[in-house]
Amino acid sequence: MPACVAHGAGDLRVEELPAPLPGPGQALVAVRYGGVCGSDLHYWRHGGVGDFRLREPMVLGHEVVGTVVSYGRGATGPAPGTAVAVHPATPCGRCPECADGRANVCRDTRYLGSASRFPHVQGGFAGQVVVPAGQVRPLPEGLGLRRAALAEPLAVALHSVRRAGDVAGRHVLVTGAGPIGCLVVAAARAAGAGRVTVTDLLPEALGYAAVAGADTLVRADGPADAGWPAEVDVAVEASGAAAGLDTCLRLVRRGGVVVQLGMLPPGRSPFPGNLVVSREIELRGAFRFDSEFEEALALLAARGEFDGLISAVVPVREAEGAFALAADRGRACKVLLEFGGG
Incomplete structure (x- = not known):
């Protein structure tokens, strides 16, 4: 074989x-x-x-x-x-x-x-x-194998949103519009997020984020007036870049939650730790998934x-x-x- x-x-x-x-x-x-x-x-x-x-x-x-x-x-x-x-x-x-x-x-x-x-x-x-x-x-009734192939990464995305806590009605920022970032957008939408903003360097990637349900698309290298929110309630870092984590920590509100989903490069990664302290930001990791796999299959079928x-x-x-x-x-x-x- x-x-x-x-x-x-x-x-x-x-x-x-x-x-x-x-x-x-x-x-x-x-x-x-x-x-x-x-x-x-x-x-x-x-x-x-x-x-x-x-x-x-x-x-x-x-x-x-x-x-x-x-x-x-x-x-x-x-x-x-x-x-x-x-x-x-x-x-x-x-x-x-x-x-x-x-x-x-x-x-x-x-x-x-x-x-x-x-x-x-x-x-x-x-x-x-x-x-x-x-x-x-x-597979649930009506779900074909082609779309079902997204079940594993969608389960990862669902787990990251669950790690963020209740996002219903909240403004969620997602840094990175790769496949996982786009699925985080869909997962946040399914969890009732009030608004989803996505950042990425590539306009083509942002186009896929729009397909997934993003409200606001921001070029990560764009100017301050390019759609950047003043602050968000929750941020999910899905790019795996230290710059993405920096963005999440600077834009999340005081007492907000940042979920690190993307795998950062090996070794030490700098980040603005003083913001975590002075704003009492909760920084949480999200790794793989468990029971969210069945939830992902149901969402894909629907x-x-x-x-x-x-x-x-x-x-x-x-x-x-x-x-x-x-x-x-x-x-x-x-x-x-x-x-x-x-």
């Missing part, structure tokens, strides 16, 4: 790997679509994401959907042939974080296509993938505008071109790889 494998910085290969067999408690899924995520791009370009570095070849991908093929001994779930999305996380279920209901920050989790542990957890950009049976979710965020569907054999397109934010928002499954 074809698989998209990162060997190091700038070294992405489509290789033929043996098709897997499901073991006890596992499900075998034929992958149809896989969404190219920012972390996949970092592994391809830089050989790592944040502090997680490639130490061996790794199949990329954690945003995958397809159809159930079969189950291993003792495993049950949706019938073979059922269209499903794959929850990419396998928390340990034993650590203090899991016991506290925060499995998304489990200290011993396994996550598809992640180099956070060694040996790495191989990802889902392959013709077939084996996962614990409990990680497959049947709203068709998400289709406008999918820029291209590219055959896996052309993976390098797909990655290059996904990395060009002037040309694309979310790019999907297409496999033969389903």
